[in-house]
Amino acid sequence: MKKLLNMFWTFFKIGAFTFGGGYAMIPLIEIEVVNKKKWLSKEDFLDVIVISQTFPGALAVNSSVFIGYRTCGLLGAIIGLLGVVLPSFFIILLVAVFFMKFRDYYYVDLVFKGISAAVPMLILIAVVSLSKSLKKNYANLIIILISMGSILFFNVHPVIVILLSGLYGVIFLGKKVK
Structure with missing residues (x-):
């Protein structure tokens, strides 16, 4: 049970603090799953990313399902999926309720400009990291x-x-x- 909660929290953090889609999440997923938690080897992680890219759907969602299943079976797949999807769900809900009121504010616009500038670098980090194991x-x-x-x-x-x-x-x- 502790491992499942740990998995949920890991994917929840990744889902909550990554902007720019699945490719921007790859470095964070790798740090958590391969380096910190040691749930997968670097080679297994690369296999999961390749398989996740070939299946329909979002890379982050697919990889969380595959990693969860590989680590804790079917329940792990469900927990990984919920962990990575729920932050987006809650953020979109908040955006729908509050964002339209604040979108034209100067500082809100600056925050989004800063985030959008960082996303290509996260994708570049993912490319460099994955190419190391090639x-x-x-x-x-x-x-x-x-x-x-x-x-x-x-x-x-x-x-x-x-x-x-x-x-x-x-x-x-x-x-x-x-």
């Missing part, structure tokens, strides 16, 4: 360059890039099962 070889470098080029220059949808990268991994990088 094997440094030519195959991965080629996949990264082709993926970036396809999305940036040829407007290929990211879902197609993810699916094709996964297919490439299965066909060319997979280990034979004995």
